[in-house]
Amino acid sequence: MPDHKFERDSGGLAWATPLIAALLMMELALGGANDGVSSGVAAFATALVAGFVLYRSPGESRFWGLARVPLCLFGGALLWSALPAVVPVSVRPAADLFGLALAKALATTLLLIAAALLAYRSGSPARLVRWLTIFGIVYILYAAVDAIDWLYDAAHATRYAGTLGNTNAAGIVFAVVALLAGGVVLSPGGEGREGRALRLAALAGCAVALILCAMTGSRSAVLLAVLFGGVMLALRLIRRDGAAPPIGAVAIGAVALLGLVTIVALITPMADRSSYLAADAGLRWDSIRHYAEVAWSSPVWGYGLGSFFEINLQTLTPGTAPIYWNFGAAHNAPIQLVMEAGLPCLALLLIGVAIMARQVFTVRRDWSSVAVLCAIGAIGGSAMIDIALNVPAVAALFAVLVGALWGSALAGHVSLRRASLRRRSVGRPRPQRVAHRHRGSPKDRGQPIVEPTV
DSSP: OOOHHHHHHGGGGTTHHHHHHHHHHHHHHTTTSOSHHHHHHHHHHHHHHHHHHHHTSOTTOHHHHHHHHHHHHHHHHHHHHHGGGTSOOSOOTTHHHHHHHHHHHHHHHHHHHHHHHHHHHHTSSHHHHHHHHHHHHHHHHHHHHHHHHHHHHHTTTSOOOTTTTOHHHHHHHHHHHHHHHHHHHHOSOOOSHHHHHHHHHHHHHHHHHHHHHHHTTOHHHHHHHHHHHHHHHHHHHHOOSSOOOOHHHHHHHHHHHHHHHHHHHHTSHHHHHHTTHHHHHHHHHHHHHHHHHHHHTSTTTTTOTTOHHHHHHHTOOTTTHHHHTTOSSOSOHHHHHHHHHOHHHHHHHHHHHHHHHHHHHTSOOOHHHHHHHHHHHHHHHHHTTSSGGGSHHHHHHHHHHHHHHHHHHHHHHHHHHHHHHHHHHHHSOOOOOOOOOOOOOGGGTTSOOOOOOO
16 A cells, blocks of 8 residues: 555545546547647646646655656656757757657656556556546447447448547547446446446447447457457456356357447448458558668657658658658557657667566556556557557557556555565564663773663
8 A cells, every 4th residue: 555645645636537537538539639739738738637646746655766767767768859959969850840749748758657646546547447437438429429420421431530530549449448348347346336337337338339449440459459358358257356247147248249349340341451451461561661761760869759740751762652651650659759769769668668567567456457458458559550659649548547557556566565574573573672781980890780680
C-alpha cells in the first residue's frame, strides 16, 4: 500500500480518474484530436489535469523513489528531442510544427505519470478500468448512432472510419474498448445490484464495440481483439482469485459474440479485404524498409518532431512517389520516432520501458491489470504496422493505460517491501542490553565496575 501521506491525501483526487477517462473519450469522439487546433487544445487540457495531479501529490512519496530511473530516461528522451530547437544540429523542414509536436509529447508524458500516481494511490488500475468502461460505453453508443448512416448508405462499398476519420485507428479504439469492457464482465466480485448492472452494460458495450471494429474492415484490429480477448478468457478461467465465472454462460456468450462478429465481417468490406492480405503484408513490409532507410540517413538527431510529412515528400523518387505520396505516418512507431528524434531518443525510451516492464512483471497483478495489459498489447501491436500512436487521442489513451499498470505495480513493490521488513522484524530476537563503561569521575578510575544483572 502507499505510504501514510498518500493514504491521507487519497480522497483529494477522487475526481481525477473519471475526469481523465471522460477527456480521453471526448477526444476520441471529436476526431481523435488529430488536427492542429484540436491537438493543441487537447494537449493543454490533459497537461493541465496531469499537472494538478502532480502538484497535489506529495514529493516525499515512495513513488518517486521507485519511478526515478524510468522518469529520468523519459525526461532525457524529451530533452534530446527538444535540443534541435536550440542547437543547430540538423535541418528541420517542419519548424512550424516542432513546438506543437513537442507540446503533445510533453503532455502525453505528464499524463502517463499522473495515471501512474493515481493507480499507485489505489494500488490497482481497477478504478481506471471501470471509468474507462463507463465512458467508453457512452462513446460506443455515440459511434453506433453514427454508424447507422454508414450501414444505410454504403455498407458494401466503404469501410466505417468511426469518429477518427481513419479506419485502422478507429478499429483499434473499438478493440480496446471491447477488451476493457470484457475485463469488467469477467472480473471477480461485484455481485451487488450496481455490480451486476455495470457488468450487463459492459457486456452490451463489448458486443457493440466488436461489431463496430468489424465494420471498420481493419484486419489487424479484429485479429488483435480476438487474440487478446481469447487470452483474457483463458486467464480468467484458470485464475484462482475470487469466484470463477460460470463457464457455460461465458462459453455461450463468447461463441455468440464471435458468430455475430463473423457475420458482420462477411457482409462488410472485411471479407473482400482478406483475399489480398498477402499483397498488403508485402506492401507494408516494403514501406517499413523504405522509411527505415530514410531514418538511417539522419540516425542521431533525426529531422525534428512533426516533420514526417515533409521528409516523406522530400525523399520521394519516381519509383516510390506513386505509393508513398500521401502517407502521413510511417506505419511503424519506432521507425517514425527515429526519423523525427533520432536513435538516442528511441534508445532512452526503450530502456525506460524495459525497466517499467521488469517492475510490472515481478509483482503479482490483479485481474484489472490483466485487462489493461491486453489493451496495451492491442495498441502496441497496431502501432507496429499502423498509425495508432500517431493519433493524439489514441496515444493519450495508451499513455494512461501504461501509467495505470505501472503505478499499480509500484504499489505492489511497496507492499512486498513492507511485508519483507515485517517478517524480518518478527523473526529477529529482541536486542539485550549491552554493558558498557560510563565515564566516571577521576577518583573512580581503577575501581571495578559493577554491571546490573539483566
